[in-house]
Amino acid sequence: MVVAEEQQKALAADFYWADGQEPHLSRRREILTTHPEIKELFGPDIWAFPKIVAVVLLQLWTAYCLKDASLSTMFIVAYFFGSFLNHNLFLAIHELSHNLAFSTPIYNRLLGIFANLPVGVPMSVTFQKYHLDHHLYQGVEGMDMDIPSYAEGRLIRNIYTKILWVLFQLFFYALRPLFLNPKDPGFWEVANFAIQLFADFTWIYIYGWKSFMYFILSTFVGGGLHPIAGHFISEHYVFQKGQETYSYYGPLNLLAWSVGYHNEHHDFPRIPGSKLWRVKEIAPEYYEGLASYRSWTQVIYMYITDASVGPFSRMMRKSHFGPEKKSK
Structure with a gap:
């Protein structure tokens, strides 16, 4: 109880409000002026397609092998x-939401729907719709759905509720946009939904519910209290005031499309993950002075145990700092 009371006193009651634009646009311009050769890294990753196909097939094969396994196994x-x-x-x-497998957007979308199959829940097209807003309106109130809601900030106030939030953060991540900024589904979203449901029910009909539950378990345990899910917290939660994006330079980048190079990714979203390390190598003066991480597990631990960090530990800015006003 003492820990809980101390956290309730220490946790912020509101977001960190920024009085200017997000940092990536200005840094991108400055880096391209200083290091124009970085433009040579732009464009699709020719290995993206075979890598995705290999992982999808491996996961399907694993689910097939587990069709008669015990629940504990x-x-x-x-x-x-x-x-x-x-x-x-x-x-x-x-x-794929950044069109980094093919130059033609529709091919990326189709591959995204294919990559979605072992996830078990349709999300590929919807993710792209909201994720691109996260880049365009980073931190902008009511537009960036990567930022927790006020309800989350008011409810998650101690170490125990933070553990629950981390366990179920994938639910918050997936459902938050549908409540705070709902958008009408388009053709591709409906297609993603229909193809996923058809694939799910076909798999259940042929191999049974237990095999299908492996897909769901893999998705949601991997999005909760799990080392690889640490990137959800590490990317933008403020552990050092004044810095709103953080990179991770640890070994899990090998399994995570180098999403840990997150400052580099936001600076240059047209560069595939496989080449983001080159950005830091070419322009080290822009990144070596920034706080970064070597362990996503440590980030989760810090988030849960740090009495000053919670859902409100994010940079927020008013809507007039978004690109709509900026272009006028």
Whole structure:
């Protein structure tokens, strides 16, 4: 109880409000002026397609092998193996949302729907719609759905509720946009939904519910209290006041499409994850002075135990700092 009371006193009651634009646009311009050769890194990753196909097939094969397994075996395999595969596919969908597998957008969208299959829940097209807003309106009130809601900030006030929030953060991440900034579904969103449901029910009909539950377990345990899910917190939660985006330079980048290079990604969203390390290598003077991480597990631990950090630990800015006003 003492810990809970101390956290309630220390946790902020509102977001950190910024009085200017997000930092990436100005840094991008400055880096391109200083290092114009970085433009050579722009464009699709030719290895994205075979990598995605390999992970999808491996996950399908694993689910097939587990069709008669016990629930305990399924959970263990899902946590220590399938979670990494499905999270890899989630982050592959992130790459595809930036059209980083093919130059033609429709091919990226189709590949995203394919990559979505072992995830079990339709999300590829919807993710792209809201994720691009996150880049265009980083931190802008009512537009950036990566930022927790006021309800989350008011409810998650101590170490115990923070543990629950981390466990179920994928639900918050997925459902938040539908409540705070709902958008009418388009053709591709409906197609994603229909194809995913058809694939799910076909798999259940052929291999049974237990095999299908492996997909769901892999998705949601890998999005909760799991090392690879630490990127959700590490990317933009403010642990050092004044810095709103953080990079991670640890080994899990190998399984996570280098999403850990997050400052570099926001600075240059047209560069595929496989080449983001080159940005830091070419322009180290812009990144070496920024706070960064080496462990996503440590980030989760810090978030839960740090009495001053919670859902409100994000940079927020008013709507007039978004691109609509900026272009006038």
